[in-house]
Amino acid sequence: MVRKNQEWPNEGELIVATVYKVLGYGAFANLEEYEGKEAFIHISEVSSGWVKNIRDHVRENQKIVARVLRVNPKKGHVDASLKRIREDQRTKKIQQWKVEQKAEKFLELAAKSLDKDLETAYKEVGYKLMDSFGDIYGAFETASEEGESVLIEEGINEEWAKTIVDIAKKNITPPEVQITGYVDIQTFDPNGVDIIKKALLAAEKEDVEIQCVGAPRYRITVKSSDYIQAEKNLKAAADRAIEIIEESNGNGEFLRELE
Numbered sequence: 001m002v003r004k005n006q007e008w009p010n011e012g013e014l015i016v017a018t019v020y021k022v023l024g025y026g027a028f029a030n031l032e033e034y035e036g037k038e039a040f041i042h043i044s045e046v047s048s049g050w051v052k053n054i055r056d057h058v059r060e061n062q063k064i065v066a067r068v069l070r071v072n073p074k075k076g077h078v079d080a081s082l083k084r085i086r087e088d089q090r091t092k093k094i095q096q097w098k099v100e101q102k103a104e105k106f107l108e109l110a111a112k113s114l115d116k117d118l119e120t121a122y123k124e125v126g127y128k129l130m131d132s133f134g135d136i137y138g139a140f141e142t143a144s145e146e147g148e149s150v151l152i153e154e155g156i157n158e159e160w161a162k163t164i165v166d167i168a169k170k171n172i173t174p175p176e177v178q179i180t181g182y183v184d185i186q187t188f189d190p191n192g193v194d195i196i197k198k199a200l201l202a203a204e205k206e207d208v209e210i211q212c213v214g215a216p217r218y219r220i221t222v223k224s225s226d227y228i229q230a231e232k233n234l235k236a237a238a239d240r241a242i243e244i245i246e247e248s249n250g251n252g253e254f255l256r257e258l259e
Contacts, residue, residue, distance in 0.1 A: 002100040004033045005127040008078070009068045014093045015039065015080065019062045027058045029066070029080075032097065037078060041066060045081035058082065065090045103137035106171060110163045125160050144168035174225035183238045186216040187250025195248045203241040207233060 009015050009031070017029035017039055027046070031037045041064075046057045058064065066080035104118070107129075111121035129139035132154040143151055143165045151161035183203070187195050200210050200218060207230075211219040220237050224230035235254065242252030 039080040199244040
């Protein structure tokens with residue numbers, strides 16, 4: 001179960017729940033993110049249209065996304081609605097919940113590496129990660145990109161920080177960026193064709209792709225997990241090509257494509 005760092009949901013919040021009982025007047029569902037809590041959806045909140053048979057809209061063991069209408073902690077009661085949600089909100093919430101489930105698995109892996117259980121992990125670092133980074137997945141993603149120091153700065157001890165970074169780097173693929181620029185190169189040397197080929201080969205690296213747009217213009221595409229590094233690699237690739245062209249008394253110019 002994915003857990004929140006608060007005991008009860010807020011009014012208006014979208015929740016993920018699993019229906020466990022359907023009656024003629026409404027349905028009861030266990031909240032997936034709030035351990036031990038349940039919500040009631042009255043038949044009038046099941047659909048915006050007339051409901052002849054509630055089981056046409058909701059059934060036992062169904063995973064649902066609902067909007068919290070009222071919360072009464074004293075009575076241990078949450079009222080929720082299925083009809084007061086747009087489809088895009090429902091889809092986004094389910095996707096978010098799936099990401100949170102994945103993050104909880106990461107936290108559990110980190111805990112096992114330290115011979116601890118998930119409950120202990122939440123108490124020692126889980127809720128702290130939520131407070132500092134918004135959610136646990138965001139914490140692991142940041143740790144993968146920036147290393148242990150970003151966790152230690154937020155009060156996570158070194159042992160946990162190192163373990164979280166190890167798990168993050170093994171399981172999270174950094175998002176890839178792709179940027180494009182152009183290089184115009186020309187030479188009037190008798191061996192011009194060979195020189196152009198040499199210049200383009202010099203520009204190409206593992207993360208750099210060169211395509212002919214139409215002489216003298218060539219497209220340079222760079223892929224990287226870091227945007228700033230991608231910009232540097234793009235400029236460096238163009239410079240390598242231009243340097244070879246200028247050595248043969250030719251000329252070259254780099255043009256950055258606007259995003």
